Amino acid sequence: MVMLNLLLILLAGGFLALLCERIDKSLPRIVALAVIIAALIYLITSISGLSALNALQASTPSDPSSWFMHFKTPWIPAFGIHIELALDGISLLMILLTLLLGAVAVSASWTDIQYRQGVFEANLLWTLAGVLGVFMALDLFLFFLFWEIMLIPMYFMIAIWGHENRGYAAMKFFIFTQASGLLMLVAILALVAVNREVTGVYTFSYFDLLQTKMDETTAYWLMLGFFISFVVKLPGFPFHTWLPDAHTQAPTAGSVILAGILLKTGAYGLIRFAVPLFPDASMHFAPVAMLLGIVGIIYGAIAALSQTDFKRLVAYSSVSHMGFILLGVYAWNTLALQGAIMQMIAHGFSTAALFMIAGALQERLHTRDMREMGGLWQQMPRMGAVAMFFIIAALGLPGLGNFVAEFLILLGVFQINEWMAVAGAMGLITGAVYSLILMQRSFQGQPNTHSDKLPLADFGPREMLTMSLMMIALIALGLYPQPILDVSQTALGGLLDSTALGITQ
């Protein structure tokens, strides 16, 4: 019930934000923030009493009773479709990240949304609800539903509140995800059909479908359907081209949610569905996936270097960082998977912060073009220092969360294939190149004649509070990641065991 309530809080909160716009234009953002914080408190109080979580009890993927939470009620019985939600270590971490970054996103758009604030905040909350659903739904039909639901409010956020080229970007975002979602739908239906041939019953439940027996070719094709859908979302090379446009054109809150949370649904899908449902096929495919990951790391980093748009540069850096996740997931061992999950969280914070800085710059300078920036540190030392922190975090300074993530991924990959790890490690060099250029072009160097004349306000208390929280989070992740590692370990152990069994069968 907790999980269902969580979804209802966000959905109802969206309507509330929508309605109270009529009372006061500044009310929706307060409502949105309050709703997210309420959801967060509700979640934390509900999980703090879970004995399985406190004891860090390991869960088995195929046995829902071993998960932290499980909820199942019939929905369309004729086709074996249920409203089935469940929570294990991985989904718990993702949900916490979603709510935290949701709050950040509201804070990020505190002042820059001037048009229909109520509708905006409603869309924001509904996107979060969709994402939460994706992280919790374990009925494949329901999962697909949420997968599509989170898309629509996001589309509106880009298409209505986006920047100059928003129509194109929103459409591109929609078509890429929609087309790839279709592949997943076909794969889901085929999987259910194959399962019915063996067992004689229709079921969409993840827990039932896990043990589906099928021949190699079928498994391979179905796996590809899931894979492509998730990798488009991740995004992995060569399906990443929607991302720079969507990121650049989205309003700040949209970029924060997009980069911080939405991309992670792709990574989550790979870990939760693509590999466990088709372990053998995935292992055969792993070298290709890892190669795509490496190409993404390098390609994103090189393309980032030549960008002139602040947000576009950060968007390409996301492509590079997501490449690490793809590489790590398909190494499929404890270290690499721990690294991939850590990367989702750390990248969520560091990139959200950078997009927030981009948004703050756009609000003040009315441009994202770095050729019109330069020397901004002088006027906005606080913002400069914050930007420096997150850029250094993003380039993987040990002691901050992103390093732990990349180190674990590379270590895990190294144990599978040294050369892939070496190739991935090149991303540490290329990452440094574009990160430092970003800093140079915006905050350092000679002040631009255009920006020098504007009276630029430095970060205020609201922004500093948000940023400080994320800084503390990254430092904590970097120096003492153990709580996170422990929680994800409860799910990873069983996951690795079950897929290993699949391979030997």
Place this chain on the structure above:
Amino acid sequence: MRDFVWFIPLLPLASSVLLMIASSRLTRRSVALLGVGSVGLAAVLTGAVALEFLSDSTPVEVTLWTWMKIDSLAPRISFYIDGLTLVMMCVITGVGFLIHLFSSEFMQDDDSYARYFAYLNMFIAAMLILVLADNLLLLYLGWEGVGVCSYLLVGFWYRDSANGRAARKAFIVTRIGDTAMLIGLLLLLTELGTLNIRTLMQVASEQWSIGDSLPTIACLLLLGGAIGKSAQFPLHTWLPDAMAGPTPVSALIHAATMVTAGVYLIARTHDLFLLSPSAMHTVAFIGIATSLMAAGTALVQSDIKRILAYSTISQIGYMFLALGVGAWTAGVFHLMTHAFFKALLFLGSGAIIHCLHHEHNIFKMGGLRTRMPITFWSFLIGSAALAALPMTAGFFSKDLILLQAYQRPDFGPWLWGAGLLGALITAIYSFRLVFIVFFGDAKTEPDREIGWQMALPLTVLCALSIIGGYFSLPLADVFPLVNAEHPPHWVEIISISVPLLGVFLAYIGFYGQRPRIDSWTKTPLVQRVGQFLRSGWRLDEVFDRIAVKPYYNLANALQNEPIDRFYEAIVRLNQAIHRHLSATQSGRMRWYITSMMVGLIATLGVAMKIAPGAI
């Protein structure tokens, strides 16, 4: 006391954080007090630990917490102190304190006083973690930490984009080495299952035997990190440019401490290097080659800081030579004496730059002997130690390296000879500097006197540059013994006299007006050679052509997302199909009937072909 050793890096770290948070609310005086005081206190505590160590020299390990634990991977945040760590800590906090004190006056007119001390304190903390770390992952944390601080301080005056470029170059070039080192860590962790340095050395010695390929690969990867950080060929090109930072920063980071981290790393993992003779040879040859190349370049520079920068590269080359021939103690000894005299020289040059309206060109200086006496004596003592003139600190350490290199079987005498040539050039360029800057006619008049905060560090470092040679380092338990056989007497006599010859040559060449030499240097050949040397052997140009430019070209090619051309093609294809299909909706009845008939016939035809019985 030693159980609280974590307090030593914590002090400057806390001070740094405080300076960042409260920078706008602190007066200059309290900034200086906090910035200098925290390092001073760290130095006092280090001294206390060192005193305790004299009576009881058992190494101590202090574990704070487990960094992360996944299966067998369990690196800890844990410190380890033995003789080697202690020597490094004394240098870092001692010399570091003096440089902080010097900075409090040097930077007094700067707008970002607090930011400066915040970075500098952070650097001290990171450097202390580097040497205190008991495992290679924590060492790597310190290693990258000092790299970032170096980046921040080289680009401290960020409004000039040239400084930004120098800072980025420093960071990225060293990052190339760091990445090699990280891969080395991955290899060691995968093969030997631990990163704890002592366990690692033990397991390595048990599991690998001398001459195996894995230890060689591991050593070479670690060496990659070392040559990046310690500015050895071919990754040394960042150091001369890094002189863009404030001069005390060059003294602290780019002379006394950070650039010697590579030497520390190799000394720390010497058991591993002993397993790989070929890696040892590589270390020695890189060292001596870098040393000669950089010394030759220092000879023709005209920027006072660049001379010192190349000199640093060259001197670290000597340390690498020492490590490569297994003269561990000599290498660390030279690290320490070099920290004293090179910090002295950098601070001396800082004093000159401070008093001479930021002038860097030595040919615009001159006659400063009488005008800046304290600086003159500092420079004289520092240069004497750099040139390894007898009785100075540099003499003892460099002599030790050369003699031990000589004793090396096979190519020992060759290394010794090359080292001597380097010593000769070193003596020439260091006294060229002294003669040009302090003698002759004054070309620029100093506009101020240096205060006590600058004079005191200079004086203390002068003393250390002389008596430092008599220190005995507590390294007997750390390194294996080297054979103490004495080389022939003539070797020692030559080793001592070559630097004196160098000073003499410098006197002939650069003291006062020397028309003959001037005309000789104007010949085209000498000019061209000089040009070649001055540019740092054109290495920047080469790297620019083979790496930087192609990388930028590639980046520019990707700027507009070439992959999108493919998706755009799909879009165009769709549009074309759309156009053709919508053209069929012409509204003409005749066309519709025709197409329906054709469709019907085709369908029937196909049906008859496939299932003739059905119709």
